[in-house]
Amino acid sequence: MAKAAEIICIGTELLLGDILNSNAQFLAKELAKLGIAHYYQTVVGDNPERIQKAVAIAAERSQLLLFTGGLGPTPDDLTHATLAQCFGVELVEHPEIIADMMRKFAQRGRPMTENNLKQAWLPDGASVLTNAAGSAPGIIWQPRPDLTLLTFPGVPAEMRLMWRDVAVPYLKQAGWVQQTLFSRTLKFWGISESALAEKVNHFFAQQNPTVAPYANHGEVKLRIAALADSEATAQALIQPVEQELRTIGGQDCYGTDEDTLASVVGQLLQQTQGTLAVAESCTGGGLGALLTDTPGSSAYFSGGVIAYANAVKVKLLGVETSALAEQGAVSALVAEQMAAGVRDRLETTWGLSITGIAGPEGGSNQKPVGLVYIGLANSRGVFAFEHRFGGQRGREWVRRLSANTALDHLRRMLLDVTHNNYY
């Protein structure tokens, strides 16, 4: 059987939901990168019997156990004492740990308290996994020839440093790292997960590279992951699959990996030497916030108007009071006038606007919560798009979808420009 790792996070605060288990995500990502298989994660509270049971189960099915939490000085920090019991050994005091702690406390000008001494007691046979950033060391221990345990404190910053500086070199030297996983994520907007899955279904069964879909917040992703002994080999495996998926995805595929709709729009604006201004009603600034998430966005983003009140739509954007009276603030006409108005006043190549009903109040039969109009203006004219995002998923959902959908409309028009289909 191939060897696999398992992550065991210890801490009642995880069972109470007080903290998010970001340590498990970090270690999972790192294991994937190192190509170390990893099939289970377990969370258990600060309870010695239950920790013992979880360790017994994990030690049967996995060969590398990574523990986080329970290394501190308080009475509920039980990890090392419980592991010693699990494998029938005593705890042994390490004077070098005490010396190290005393040095660290002295550096910070704080007295070392008695309870810290506990941290110097490790299971007999375990080596110290040095914690350069904090006082609680971890261990590297093979209680059986076929089983390796590494322990880390629960404090993410300390755990990450110890992982990088001590654990990864150890795992490489101990032969745990053969092949490394390289991945590329293709990102899609404007297509549902099921519709995309239908199109690319035949990729999901293939191995090396594997292709897997993910969806959240209206975005769909396909991750292509290859296990290889060098990045070049991995890229050679990934590249043809990426090419095929891009061809199938067409314009719905907006980018890869760290791209966002806002960053891609930014690149396209720079390529076409375009500038952008926004006029926002229901998103209240969220579209501008997305655009300016990207460092350097001042090269193409001028700013805009948050026209939350109708008076602001009229005064700063030149929306006609007759349009507001006859069509209402949430209408294609007002979206168009907002986009044209902000483009005109800020003297940009493009004007992009959003007006809609984010809810939970303010909907009607004719104009339900989730109804959103997006306006897009350029030198050729002005366009409006109607969307119905529904009210079930709440105000935040409508606002987030509105802002991203607005960016997507602009992206598609900019693609037409770059492909010379436009002018």
Place this chain on the structure above:
Amino acid sequence: MAKAAEIICIGTELLLGDILNSNAQFLAKELAKLGIAHYYQTVVGDNPERIQKAVAIAAERSQLLLFTGGLGPTPDDLTHATLAQCFGVELVEHPEIIADMMRKFAQRGRPMTENNLKQAWLPDGASVLTNAAGSAPGIIWQPRPDLTLLTFPGVPAEMRLMWRDVAVPYLKQAGWVQQTLFSRTLKFWGISESALAEKVNHFFAQQNPTVAPYANHGEVKLRIAALADSEATAQALIQPVEQELRTIGGQDCYGTDEDTLASVVGQLLQQTQGTLAVAESCTGGGLGALLTDTPGSSAYFSGGVIAYANAVKVKLLGVETSALAEQGAVSALVAEQMAAGVRDRLETTWGLSITGIAGPEGGSNQKPVGLVYIGLANSRGVFAFEHRFGGQRGREWVRRLSANTALDHLRRMLLDVTHNNYY
């Protein structure tokens, strides 16, 4: 033995570290609130044998199993099929689920694809746990008299709605909820976690209610939690502690529970019949987005100007070109002119502005990344505040802190108004 719940999250994306397991945290928190014991969490990939093994272990040690993930339409969505195998039953097609899916797809104007039909097949004997927000339903199932399974999709928004609207009422009716944990969280801005902890240290050792500190994104929280059989009993335990903590916290304590700085500012504006307009540079709309997160914010928030480019600061806000030339866009003077300008043009009681260097580029020795000026204008005049948030934690950190700190300045001034210290 007391009955306990276990959370089992299914998804290879969790093992790859692609996503943070926020579902486990949400369910853990909810179980704690309902007073349902919960000793283990397990994460397992989209692999039928390993899911079966994890279910076998969980079904031995826990009596209520909560599953997330693996309910979708793709081939790696295996939860219901695998659970049926675990307990030796067949899958049964539910025509009412197909009808419901067809209705939902029709509403969104999208065709339902073939692969969605899979979601209508549930283990024989299971009832439907309705998913109002998405297409994949969950199940409520007692495969044995002493074992209850609930399944939820991995999409957090859908899972949370199903939990609240269907699962919690079911668990109450089925006798799972005896004593409930009631909690109240006091929220603080403008004080560090360690400074606050120093002040309220003596509360941390007490039981029922317990007091625990949390900190993130510049905000500090104190959670007061009481276990009781009625809300009235819990409130009687919590109330005196809350009172003491509020007295100690003073104006640094801005609210409780669901309050945000933006919602509290909104309440204070409504109390004082004030209105607000914003002028944003480095936050690019983020301040407006925070303000309009609050439903009903149109009652006091008029809108504003995203003055990312200097030309917009001049044209739409009346910032003097001489101020920009002599002091620079990131200066107290420009912050003041932005605040006064937006207040003047939008005819509001208050004008609030932000101009700063979010980084990672654009800093200098004199004006480092993280330097931010906040301007605040009212009928009495205009004020500017200088902050240095540092560049180490990145662009998002500076932007988030800037927007919230701006709200906090306004909040403190509004408190002075309501306390009649002001006019």
